[in-house]
Amino acid sequence: xxxxxxxxDAPDINALINSAxxxxxxxxxxxxxxxxxxxxxxxxxxxxxxxxxxxxxxxxGADVITYDAxxxxxxxxxxxxxxxxxxxxxxxxxxxxxxxxxxxxxxxSFPSLEDRAADYEDRVMKSFVKYATVPVVSLESATxxxxxxxxxxxxxxxxxxxxxxxxxLTWAPHPRRLPQCVSNSFAEWMRAWGEVDLIVxxxxxxxxxxxxxxxxxxxxxQRAAFAGADFIYAKNWSAYDEYGATxxxxxxxxxxxxxxTLTNNAYFMHCLPVRRNVVVSDGVLxxxxxxxxxxxNNRTWAAxxxxxxxx
Amino acid sequence: xxxxxxxxDAPDINALINSAxxxxxxxxxxxxxxxxxxxxxxxxxxxxxxxxxxxxxxxxGADVITYDAxxxxxxxxxxxxxxxxxxxxxxxxxxxxxxxxxxxxxxxSFPSLEDRAADYEDRVMKSFVKYATVPVVSLESATxxxxxxxxxxxxxxxxxxxxxxxxxLTWAPHPRRLPQCVSNSFAEWMRAWGEVDLIVxxxxxxxxxxxxxxxxxxxxxQRAAFAGADFIYAKNWSAYDEYGATxxxxxxxxxxxxxxTLTNNAYFMHCLPVRRNVVVSDGVLxxxxxxxxxxxNNRTWAAxxxxxxxx
Amino acid sequence: xxxxxxxxDAPDINALINSAxxxxxxxxxxxxxxxxxxxxxxxxxxxxxxxxxxxxxxxxGADVITYDAxxxxxxxxxxxxxxxxxxxxxxxxxxxxxxxxxxxxxxxSFPSLEDRAADYEDRVMKSFVKYATVPVVSLESATxxxxxxxxxxxxxxxxxxxxxxxxxLTWAPHPRRLPQCVSNSFAEWMRAWGEVDLIVxxxxxxxxxxxxxxxxxxxxxQRAAFAGADFIYAKNWSAYDEYGATxxxxxxxxxxxxxxTLTNNAYFMHCLPVRRNVVVSDGVLxxxxxxxxxxxNNRTWAAxxxxxxxx
Numbered sequence: 001x002x003x004x005x006x007x008x009d010a011p012d013i014n015a016l017i018n019s020a021x022x023x024x025x026x027x028x029x030x031x032x033x034x035x036x037x038x039x040x041x042x043x044x045x046x047x048x049x050x051x052x053x054x055x056x057x058x059x060x061g062a063d064v065i066t067y068d069a070x071x072x073x074x075x076x077x078x079x080x081x082x083x084x085x086x087x088x089x090x091x092x093x094x095x096x097x098x099x100x101x102x103x104x105x106x107x108x109s110f111p112s113l114e115d116r117a118a119d120y121e122d123r124v125m126k127s128f129v130k131y132a133t134v135p136v137v138s139l140e141s142a143t144x145x146x147x148x149x150x151x152x153x154x155x156x157x158x159x160x161x162x163x164x165x166x167x168x169l170t171w172a173p174h175p176r177r178l179p180q181c182v183s184n185s186f187a188e189w190m191r192a193w194g195e196v197d198l199i200v201x202x203x204x205x206x207x208x209x210x211x212x213x214x215x216x217x218x219x220x221x222q223r224a225a226f227a228g229a230d231f232i233y234a235k236n237w238s239a240y241d242e243y244g245a246t247x248x249x250x251x252x253x254x255x256x257x258x259x260x261t262l263t264n265n266a267y268f269m270h271c272l273p274v275r276r277n278v279v280v281s282d283g284v285l286x287x288x289x290x291x292x293x294x295x296x297n298n299r300t301w302a303a304x305x306x307x308x309x310x311x
Numbered sequence: 312x313x314x315x316x317x318x319x320d321a322p323d324i325n326a327l328i329n330s331a332x333x334x335x336x337x338x339x340x341x342x343x344x345x346x347x348x349x350x351x352x353x354x355x356x357x358x359x360x361x362x363x364x365x366x367x368x369x370x371x372g373a374d375v376i377t378y379d380a381x382x383x384x385x386x387x388x389x390x391x392x393x394x395x396x397x398x399x400x401x402x403x404x405x406x407x408x409x410x411x412x413x414x415x416x417x418x419x420s421f422p423s424l425e426d427r428a429a430d431y432e433d434r435v436m437k438s439f440v441k442y443a444t445v446p447v448v449s450l451e452s453a454t455x456x457x458x459x460x461x462x463x464x465x466x467x468x469x470x471x472x473x474x475x476x477x478x479x480l481t482w483a484p485h486p487r488r489l490p491q492c493v494s495n496s497f498a499e500w501m502r503a504w505g506e507v508d509l510i511v512x513x514x515x516x517x518x519x520x521x522x523x524x525x526x527x528x529x530x531x532x533q534r535a536a537f538a539g540a541d542f543i544y545a546k547n548w549s550a551y552d553e554y555g556a557t558x559x560x561x562x563x564x565x566x567x568x569x570x571x572t573l574t575n576n577a578y579f580m581h582c583l584p585v586r587r588n589v590v591v592s593d594g595v596l597x598x599x600x601x602x603x604x605x606x607x608n609n610r611t612w613a614a615x616x617x618x619x620x621x622x
Numbered sequence: 623x624x625x626x627x628x629x630x631d632a633p634d635i636n637a638l639i640n641s642a643x644x645x646x647x648x649x650x651x652x653x654x655x656x657x658x659x660x661x662x663x664x665x666x667x668x669x670x671x672x673x674x675x676x677x678x679x680x681x682x683g684a685d686v687i688t689y690d691a692x693x694x695x696x697x698x699x700x701x702x703x704x705x706x707x708x709x710x711x712x713x714x715x716x717x718x719x720x721x722x723x724x725x726x727x728x729x730x731s732f733p734s735l736e737d738r739a740a741d742y743e744d745r746v747m748k749s750f751v752k753y754a755t756v757p758v759v760s761l762e763s764a765t766x767x768x769x770x771x772x773x774x775x776x777x778x779x780x781x782x783x784x785x786x787x788x789x790x791l792t793w794a795p796h797p798r799r800l801p802q803c804v805s806n807s808f809a810e811w812m813r814a815w816g817e818v819d820l821i822v823x824x825x826x827x828x829x830x831x832x833x834x835x836x837x838x839x840x841x842x843x844q845r846a847a848f849a850g851a852d853f854i855y856a857k858n859w860s861a862y863d864e865y866g867a868t869x870x871x872x873x874x875x876x877x878x879x880x881x882x883t884l885t886n887n888a889y890f891m892h893c894l895p896v897r898r899n900v901v902v903s904d905g906v907l908x909x910x911x912x913x914x915x916x917x918x919n920n921r922t923w924a925a926x927x928x929x930x931x932x933x
Contacts, residue, residue, distance in 0.1 A: 028346050035650050037677060047384070051376055051412045055348060058374045063680045067672055082899040084797050089895030093914065097894060100919040101673045137383040192631070225600050272408060273400035277393040292404065339657050358695070362687055362723045366659060369685045484705050583719060584711030588704040603715065608722040 001309045003129060004137045006144055006185070007192035013153055014193075019305035020298070021153045023059070027304070032311040033062025035115050039102040040066040040139065043124065044110045048272065049147065050138050052299035053106060058306055059300075065102070077127050081217040091124075091160050100155035104310050105132050108139035113244035120209070135310040145181040149189035151302040155295050156196065156231055157266055164197060166264070169213075170222055172279040173204035173250030174236030182271050183237045184212040185282040199290035201225035202237075203251060209240045220240065222253060226262040234279055260289070267291050274299075312620045314440060315448045317455050317496070318503035319375075325504075329343050331465045331609070332618035334370070344373025350413040351377040351450065354384075354435065354521055355421045359583065360458065363610035364417060367618055370611075376412070383433040388438050400587050402435075406442035415621050416443050419450035422490050424555035425552050430454065431520070446621040454494040460500035462613040466606050467507065467542055470578055475508060477575070478543035481533055482513035483590040484561030485547030487559070494548045495523040512536035513548075514562065520551045523556070533564060537573040544580040545591055567592040578602050623931045625751060626759045628766055628807070629814035635775055636815075641927035642776045642920070645681070649926070654933040655684025659921050661724040662688040662761065665695075665746065666732045670894065671769065674921035675728060678929055681922075687723070699749050713746075717753035727754050730761035732864040733801050735866035739763065742831070757932040767803040770794050771811035777917050778818065778853055781889055786819060787852035788886070792844055793824035794901040795872030796858030804836040804893050807858045823847035824859075825873065831862045844875060848884040855891040855915075856900050856902055878903040882911070889913050 003009050010016055022029065033071055038057040040050060050066060054299040057064045076087035083090065098105055109124035138146055156165065171185055183200075187208060190198040200213045201222045207213065219225050226232065234255050239245040254277075260266060268280065268290045276282055284290060314320050321327055332341065349368040351361060361377060368375045386405055387398035394401065409416055411499065420435035438450040449457055467476065480497055494511075498519060501509040511524045512533045518524065531538050537543065545566050548554040565588075571577060579601045587593055595601060625631050632638055644651065660679040662672060672688060679686045697716055698709035705712065731746035732800055747763040760768055778787065791808055805822075809830060812820040822835045823844045829835065841847050848854065856877050861867040876899075882888060890912045891900065896902055906912060 022659070035681075037680075039673070045382075047378065048408060051350070051378070051409075054376055054410055055374075057344075058348075063677075065676055067669065067673070071667075076898070080899070083897035084900050090898050092908075093894055093896065093918075096915045097670060097918040098673075100915065101922065182922055273405055274404065275394035275399070276387070276401050277391070278395050281691060282391060286403075293407045293411065296404075296408040300412065356693075358689070359719060362661070362689070362720075365687055366685075366723055369659075370657075464933065493854055514741070568624040586705035586710070587698070589706050593702060597714075604718045604722065608716075610838050611723065 003135050003148060004306050004310065005125060005129065005141070006146055007149070007188045010150070010192070013189070016150055017154050017157050018306050019308065020150070020301040023304040023308070024301040027059045030308055031061035033057060033060035035099065036062045036103040036311055037101060038062050038064045038104045038106060038307065039098055040064060040106045041098065042066070042068050042070060042108045042139070044070050044108060046108055046139065046301055049061040049108065053139060053303045055300050056303035059304055060308055060311060062311065067072055077123055092131045095128045095135065099133040102134060104135050104137060105136040106139050109141050111142035112310060113177055113179065114240055116243035117289065137306060137310065140181055142179070143181055144185045144188070146185055146189070147299065147303055147306065148182055149185040150306065151295055151298045152186055152269065153189055153193050154298045154302055155269065155291055160230065162230065164195060166228055167196040167198050167231045167233060168225045168229045169200045169233045170225065170255065171206050171234065171253060172234040172236050172255060173253050174275060174279060175248070177238045177244060177246045178236050180208060180237045180240060183208055183235050186233060187234070188214045199225045203253065205241060206237065206239050207241065208237070223259065223262055226259055227268045228299050229263040231269060232260065232263060232266045235271065236279065254278065254280065255284055257283040260284055265289065269295060270302065272296055313483070314446050315457060315617045315621065316440065317457055318400065318460070318499045321461070323501055324500070327414070327461055327616050328465050328468050328520045330619065331461070331612040334615040334619070335612040338370045342372035343619050344368060344371035347373045347414040347622055348412060349373050349375045349415045349417060350409055351375065351417045352375070352409065353381060353419045353450070355381050355419060357419055357450065357559050358391050359610055360419065364450060364477055364614045366587065366611050367614035370615055371619055371622060373622065374414055380567060388434055389598055399581060401609070402438040403442045406439045407444065410444040413445060415446050415448060415618060417448040418605070420452050422453035424488055424490065427554035448617060448621065453490070454492055455499070457496050458610065458614055458617065459493055460496040461617065462606055462609045463580065464500055465506050465609045465613055466602055468582065470602065471541065473541065475506060478507040478509050478542045478544060479540045480509065480511045480544045480546065481536065481566065481568055482517050482564060483545040483547050483566060484564050485586060488549045488555060488557045489547050491519060491548045491551060494519055494546050495543060497546070498523045499541040510536045514564065516552060517548065517550050518552065525585055528613045534570065534573055537570055540574040540577045542580060543571065543574060543577045546582065547590065565589065565591065566595055570593055576600065580606060583607055625757050626768060626928045627747060627751065627763070627933065628768055629771070629810045632814070633828065635811070638772055638927050639776050642772070642923040645926040645930070646911050646923040649681045652930055653683035655679060655682035657918065658684045658725040658817035658933055659723060660684050660686045660728060660929065661720055662686060662728045664688070664690050664692060664730045664761070665912045666692050668730055668761065670918055670921055671730065675862045676760060677922050678925035679812065681926055682930055682933060684933065691710050698747055708851045713749040714753045716865070717750045718755065721755040724756060726757050726759060726926045726929060728759040728761050731763050731811060733764035735799055735801065735860055738862070740856060759932065760927060762803055764801070766802055766807040766810070766863065768807050769809070769921065769925055769928065770804055771807040772928065774808055774855070774891065775811055776817050776920045776924055777891065777913055781913065784852065786817060788850055789818040789820050789855060790847045790851045791820065791822045791855045791857065792847065793828050793875060794856040794876065794877060795860050795875050796897060796901060797870070799860045799866060799868045800858050802830060802859045802862060805830055805857050805864055808855060808857070809834045821847045825875065827863060828859065828861050829863065830859070844914055845881065847886055848881055851885040851888045852887045853891060854885060857893065858901060876902065877906055879905040887911065889918060894918055
């Protein structure tokens with residue numbers, strides 16, 4: 001593996017899952033990070049991703065520098081521009097310099113939710129990849145969140161009781177306009193992994209980009225989707241079609257105990273943070289089939305597997 | 312010890328003092344933090360507490376992640392709430408997730424100084440304790456600052472020349488409205504320690520909560536309190552009775568050289584930062600009986616004793 | 623060496639260069655930082671300086687705490703002041719406390735560009751030096767940037783092909799008002815090093831302070847200065863005479879390929895970040911004589927040489 005941006009960079013997802021499991025069993029068992037440096041560069045703030053990645057790096061023996069650029073670091077991305085305005089440094093220099101200070105460069109960027117073409121170009125991440133001379137790891141980009149998805153594969157692998165579980169990715173209400181990254185990646189990884197049957201349930205108008213969720217796996221009938229499901233993965237996302245649109249008309253999309261009875265005693269998953277009694281009821285979240293804390297824990301081991309492979 | 316929130320959590324204060332002294336003599340003498348993680352979570356900013364706690368953890372061999380949430384991390388504390396507003400994550404998840412990333416969770420919160428009942432419930436700290444699955448250390452809460460107070464016990468233990476020194480906690484002028492935490496804890500710890508005679512001197516209207524400073528140890532006569540004192544501990548605090556009130560009529564409460572002549576050649580103590588020539592005169596602060604830098608130094612060893620006990 | 627604030631603190635620049643080269647060849651070859659702490663205190667934000675200094679310290683085996691005080695830490699610098707206003711802590715306590723938490727204290731401050739006398743007093747840096755009880759390293763002050771300059775000596779030493787190269791420090795256009803620190807220090811260090819012939823080229827009205835660039839090495843004719851040059855070091859700075867003044871009339875001062883043909887196939891240097899096609903053309907910056915990334919890389923080794931000498 002030479003970078004970690006999408007499921008395409010993971011030639012063998014089961015090998016990554018197994019590596020993550022090995023680190024979970026023995027966190028300090030391998031030290032490929034000795035005398036190496038990991039830089040985490042955040043263009044927007046982060047709790048789980050930052051902590052789990054720092055912990056993962058340190059458990060591998062590496063040093064970590066986390067740099068919060070959310071306050072503004074005016075990076076220029078256009079080639080040939082006359083930088084006489086608000087941008088102070090070109091990504092060529094930014095990526096080139098950071099590459100010299102580290103062995104793996106982890107970057108988090110985010111979408112505008114205004115300009116779909118620009119967001120789906122994923123320019124920040126791709127520019128860093130282009131000009132970095134060390135492996136780049138996405139800590140979430142404008143369109144994907146691969147470390148979350150690898151974590152989700154691991155969590156499902158640990159809890160499945162049938163060889164091929166039915167997994168439902170369901171849209172859920174949320175008062176804010178959220179990116180599509182987690183959902184895109186979840187669909188991408190479930191399909192790339194190939195060991196689950198994935199259904200995506202969302203209201204009309206909220207289909208994910210077809211490249212991530214082709215029409216044949218999308219339904220607008222949440223209750224039908226839940227029937228016989230082994231895993232319910234809830235997440236809000238804003239619209240891809242009418243890009244960035246959201247709704248305050250939540251309808252009947254919140255996940256509650258009654259709906260969970262439609263499933264095959266499914267586990268409940270969410271990447272956190274989660275709005276209680278908006279996305280999901282207290283009863284489901286606090287019930288014994290909720291895996292949200294296990295997911296957060298698994299972030300560390302997934303990150304460790306990825307970093308170990310790149311260091 | 313399973314948590315460190317108040318003097319009640321310290322079954323043997325002298326044992327903690329002795330542990331701190333041992334670390335001061337040999338900072339790297341014990342390494343119970345090896346392959347362990349300490350998380351410092353700050354809901355308001357900090358200099359001394361942050362640095363001394365980080366240093367203490369690292370000297371024990373632990374890794375540290377310091378997370379500054381002062382910019383806002385909308386945590387919901389109410390049970391059963393419909394999180395359709397400004398809070399993005401419930402403390403159940405926040406504490407549950409952080410617990411999985413560390414072995415000791417250190418939290419700093421702060422009072423509103425508006426709603427006494429709410430502040431004295433110490434909801435932030437208590438909620439983290441309730442939902443964390445690892446030991447919690449208070450880096451100052453809405454009502455207490457136990458690491459400062461253990462430090463103060465250590466500093467007094469190092470400098471006392473009589474078995475039972477007279478210690479005066481005195482209110483001092485300050486242009487801002489300050490919490491009662493340091494003063495509450497100082498009184499609590501001096502009394503729990505039981506090896507000093509404590510007097511609290513403050514203007515009328517500025518009595519601390521009776522639970523921390525019962526009436527029989529409170530005086531409004533600062534000069535009388537100073538008579539024969541071995542240690543003068545100065546601190547401003549806002550009112551408990553008319554909750555959060557302060558005054559710009561400082562009267563004669565500043566500590567200066569003349570007042571210090573009333574004492575038994577007392578040491579001067581303050582937790583810093585200190586407003587010169589408002590709280591205390593330059594002459595006292597720069598004099599050879601001032602212990603303020605020794606106190607700041609002792610923060611490291613007190614934190615190391617506490618973390619060592621919990622790791 | 624007992625501090626690192628200017629070229630005056632470096633008794634033997636070649637020894638520092640050689641130490642930096644040794645660390646570049648073997649980053650973990652010496653571990654004088656074991657069980658020691660370096661504190662980096664930033665009064666304004668930093669990318670390269672922060673990362674290279676952290677990396678340098680860690681490669682020496684030291685722990686590092688980086689404290690960002692750019693959000694405001696109201697430090698009082700005046701002696702005898704009645705601190706009844708906006709300043710919360712006197713530099714005596716600030717420096718005294720930090721000294722107890724570390725073995726080397728690194729400080730970055732910055733100029734106002736409003737009051738020349740105040741800026742050139744370098745009060746923040748000098749006050750920390752005065753009250754610190756550990757060695758102080760300047761991570762850039764109001765007037766100097768010595769770690770950058772030592773880096774520049776190293777980079778020139780690595781690339782010179784003649785014993786005594788001709789080095790041109792040239793003013794270049796920039797839309798913002800910038801400090802004189804990098805330029806002052808570059809001139810100071812080149813002269814103190816004594817192994818290059820230095821010319822400073824700048825527009826009329828933009829002479830550096832005579833103490834850094836005496837008249838006999840200053841020219842207003844950039845093209846004449848470039849003739850036969852071995853190294854072109856570009857940097858914008860605001861005026862020293864009409865203090866802080868800048869210009870948007872950039873004239874013909876941008877460095878481009880045509881101008882570089884006037885030189886002896888000179889290397890191009892800049893401390894970064896750099897405004898492309900304002901300070902320098904893409905062609906020069908991306909050309910094979912550009913050393914800007916090597917300079918950024920050398921920051922680590924220069925810092926490591928300095929810290930190793932002080933730890």
